[in-house]
Amino acid sequence: xxxxxxxxxxxxxxxxxxxxxxxxxxxxxxxxxxxxxxxxxxxxxxxxxxxxxxxxxxxxxxxxxxxxxxxxxxxxxxxxxxxxxxxxxxxxxxxxxxxxxxxxxxxxxxxxxxxxxxxxxxxxxxxxxxxxxxxxxxxxxxxxxxxxxxxxxxxxxxxxxxxxxxxxxxxxxxxxxxxxxxxxxxxxxxxxxxxxxxxxxxxxxxxxxxxxxxxxxxxxxxxxxxxxxxxxxxxxxxxxxxxxxxxxxxxxxxxxxxxxxxxxxxxxxxxxxxxxxxxxxxxxxxxxxxxxxxxxxxxxxxxxxxxxxxxxxxxxxxxxxxxxxxxxxxxxxxxxxxxxxxxxxxxxxxxxxxxxxxxxxxxxxxxxxxxxxx
Amino acid sequence: xxxxxxxxxxxxxxxxxxxxxxxxxxxxxxxxxxxxxxxxxxxxxxxxxxxxxxxxxxxxxxxxxxxxxxxxxxxxxxxxxxxxxxxxxxxxxxxxxxxxxxxxxxxxxxxxxxxxxxxxxxxxxxxxxxxxxxxxxxxxxxxxxxxxxxxxxxxxxxxxxxxxxxxxxxxxxxxxxxxxxxxx
Numbered sequence: 403x404x405x406x407x408x409x410x411x412x413x414x415x416x417x418x419x420x421x422x423x424x425x426x427x428x429x430x431x432x433x434x435x436x437x438x439x440x441x442x443x444x445x446x447x448x449x450x451x452x453x454x455x456x457x458x459x460x461x462x463x464x465x466x467x468x469x470x471x472x473x474x475x476x477x478x479x480x481x482x483x484x485x486x487x488x489x490x491x492x493x494x495x496x497x498x499x500x501x502x503x504x505x506x507x508x509x510x511x512x513x514x515x516x517x518x519x520x521x522x523x524x525x526x527x528x529x530x531x532x533x534x535x536x537x538x539x540x541x542x543x544x545x546x547x548x549x550x551x552x553x554x555x556x557x558x559x560x561x562x563x564x565x566x567x568x569x570x571x572x573x574x575x576x577x578x579x580x581x582x583x584x585x586x587x588x589x590x591x592x593x594x595x596x597x598x599x600x601x602x603x604x605x606x607x608x609x610x611x612x613x614x615x616x617x618x619x620x621x622x623x624x625x626x627x628x629x630x631x632x633x634x635x636x637x638x639x640x641x642x643x644x645x646x647x648x649x650x651x652x653x654x655x656x657x658x659x660x661x662x663x664x665x666x667x668x669x670x671x672x673x674x675x676x677x678x679x680x681x682x683x684x685x686x687x688x689x690x691x692x693x694x695x696x697x698x699x700x701x702x703x704x705x706x707x708x709x710x711x712x713x714x715x716x717x718x719x720x721x722x723x724x725x726x727x728x729x730x731x732x733x734x735x736x737x738x739x740x741x742x743x744x745x746x747x748x749x750x751x752x753x754x755x756x757x758x759x760x761x762x763x764x765x766x767x768x769x770x771x772x773x774x775x776x
Numbered sequence: 777x778x779x780x781x782x783x784x785x786x787x788x789x790x791x792x793x794x795x796x797x798x799x800x801x802x803x804x805x806x807x808x809x810x811x812x813x814x815x816x817x818x819x820x821x822x823x824x825x826x827x828x829x830x831x832x833x834x835x836x837x838x839x840x841x842x843x844x845x846x847x848x849x850x851x852x853x854x855x856x857x858x859x860x861x862x863x864x865x866x867x868x869x870x871x872x873x874x875x876x877x878x879x880x881x882x883x884x885x886x887x888x889x890x891x892x893x894x895x896x897x898x899x900x901x902x903x904x905x906x907x908x909x910x911x912x913x914x915x916x917x918x919x920x921x922x923x924x925x926x927x928x929x930x931x932x933x934x935x936x937x938x939x940x941x942x943x944x945x946x947x948x949x950x951x952x953x954x955x956x957x958x959x960x
Contacts, residue, residue, distance in 0.1 A: 612907075
C-alpha cells in the first residue's frame with residue numbers, strides 16, 4: 403500500500419512542481435509587463451500627479467470661499483460654479499484688456515530690436531552707468547558684452563515662450579476642471595480614502611488630515627494675502643512713479659501681479675519682482691536721450707520696491723503669514739536651485755512646496771506622538 | 777360577499793410603498809441619540825453623510841485611554857465595553873454599552889486625553905462622529921451645527937447638574953462623618 407502511495411505521490415509532486423513553475427513564470431511575466439508599463443507610464447503618472455497636486459493646492463485655497471457660499475444656503479455645486487464663473491470672468495476681462503496692450507508692446511520692442519537700436523541704447527546706458535560708478539569705485543566695470551548677449555537671448559526666446567503659452571493654457575484649463583471636481587466632491591473623496599485606514603489608525607488619520615488641511619489653508623491664504631498686498635502696493639508705487647517722476651512704465655498691472663507672485667519666494671522673490679519693471683522702463687525710455695543719459699529712474703524703481711518690501715516684511719507678513727515659512731536663507735537658495743531643474747515653475751513652487759511639506763510632516767509627527775505610536 | 781378594502785389593491789400598495797420613507801439603520805440609530813433627536817430627517821441625512829461607519833471585531837479597541845479625544849461613537853449593533861486601565865492590573869470594566877448607546881461625546885468639544893478605553897466585545901458596527909465632521913458642519917451648515925452644539929450643551933448641563941447633586945450628597949456625608957468623629 404505504501405509502495406503504491408509512493409508511486410502515486412511522485413507524479414503528483416512533479417505535476418505540482420510544473421504547476422508552481424508555470425504559476426511562477428506567469429507571475430514573472432506579469433511582473434515584467436507591469437514594470438515595463440510602469441516605466442513607460444512613469445512620465446505620464448508624474449505629469450498627472452503634478453496636475454493633481456496643483457489642483458489640490460487650488461482646492462485648499464478656494465475651499466473656504468465655496469464653504470462660505472454653501473453656508474449661505476447655496477448648493478455646493480452652484481457655489482463652485484458661481485466662483486469659477488467669477489474667476490473666468492475676471493481672467494477674460496484681463497485677457498481682453500491686457501492682450502492687445504501686450505502684443506503692441508512686443509511688436510514695438512521687436513521693431514526697436516530689428517532696427518538694431520535696442521542693444522546700442524543698452525550699450526550707451528551701461529557705458530553711462532560704468533562711468534558714474536567709476537567716480538565712486540575706481541576700476542569698477544560692468545560687462546557690456548554679457549548684458550548685450552543676455553538681452554538678445556531674452557528677445558530671441560520670446561517667440562517660443564508665447565508658443566508655449568497655448569500649451570500652458572490647455573494645462574490650466576485641465577487643472578481648473580480637476581479643481582472643480584475636488585471642490586464639489588472632495589469631501590466625499592477624502593472620506594472614502596480615510597475610510598480605507600485600519601481602525602487602529604483611523605482617528606489619528608482623520609485628525610492629521612483635518613489639522614494639516616487647516617494649516618495648509620492658513621499657510622496658503624497667508625501667502626496669497628501677502629502676495630496680493632505686495633501686488634497692490636507695487637501697483638500704487640509704480641503708478642505714483644509714473645505720475646511723479648515720469649518713469650514711463652507700461653503694463654503696471656501685469657508687473658505688479660508678477661511682483662506679487664514672485665514675493666512668495668523669500669529673499670530672491672522681491673528682486674525677481676523688480677526685474678520686469680526695470681526692463682520695461684529701460685525699453686520704454688530707449689528713444690528718450692534725457693532718460694538714457696540719466697538712469698536715476700531705475701533707482702526710483704529699486705527704491706519703491708524696497709519700500710514695498712519694508713511694509714510687507716514689517717506690517718503685512720507678520721499679520722497674515724504664519725511662522726511656518728521661517729527658513730534659513732541657504733535652504734531657500736538650495737530649494738530654488740533644485741526647483742530650477744524643473745524650469746521657472748519649479749523655481750516658483752520649490753519654496754511653497756517645501757513649506758507645505760514642512761507643515762504636513764509637523765502635523766503627522768504630532769499626531770503619531772499624541773497617539774503614542776512613536 | 778365581503779368587499780376588499782381599498783388599501784389592498786396592488787397599485788395602491790405599490791404607491792404606499794413608494795411613499796414610505798426609506799431610512800437606513802444608521803439614520804434610525806442617529807435619530808435615537810439625544811444629541812440628534814431634535815433634528816429633522818433631512819438634517820439626519822446630512823449627519824449620516826458626514827459620519828463614518830466602522831466595523832470592529834471582538835476585542836478590538838475603539839480608542840485607548842490617554843489617546844487625544846476626537847469624537848463620539850454610537851453603536852448601531854454589537855456591544856462595547858468601557859475599561860479603566862490601571863497600571864500593573866487587569867483593566868477594570870466600568871460599563872457595557874449596546875445597540876443605540878453612545879459614548880465619548882465630550883471629545884467633540886475638547887481634545888483632552890480619553891479617560892478610559894473602549895473595546896468592542898463582539899462584532900460591532902459603530903458610527904464615529906468626530907470633531908472635524910462637526911467643524912465641517914458648522915462651516916457649511918451653521919444652523920444645523922448650532923442645533924447640535926445646543927443639544928451637546930444640554931447633555932453636558934444634565935451631567936453637570938447630576939454631578940452637582942452627587943457632590944452635595946458626598947459633602948453632606950463627609951460633614952456627617954466629620955461631626956461624628958468630632959463628637960467621639
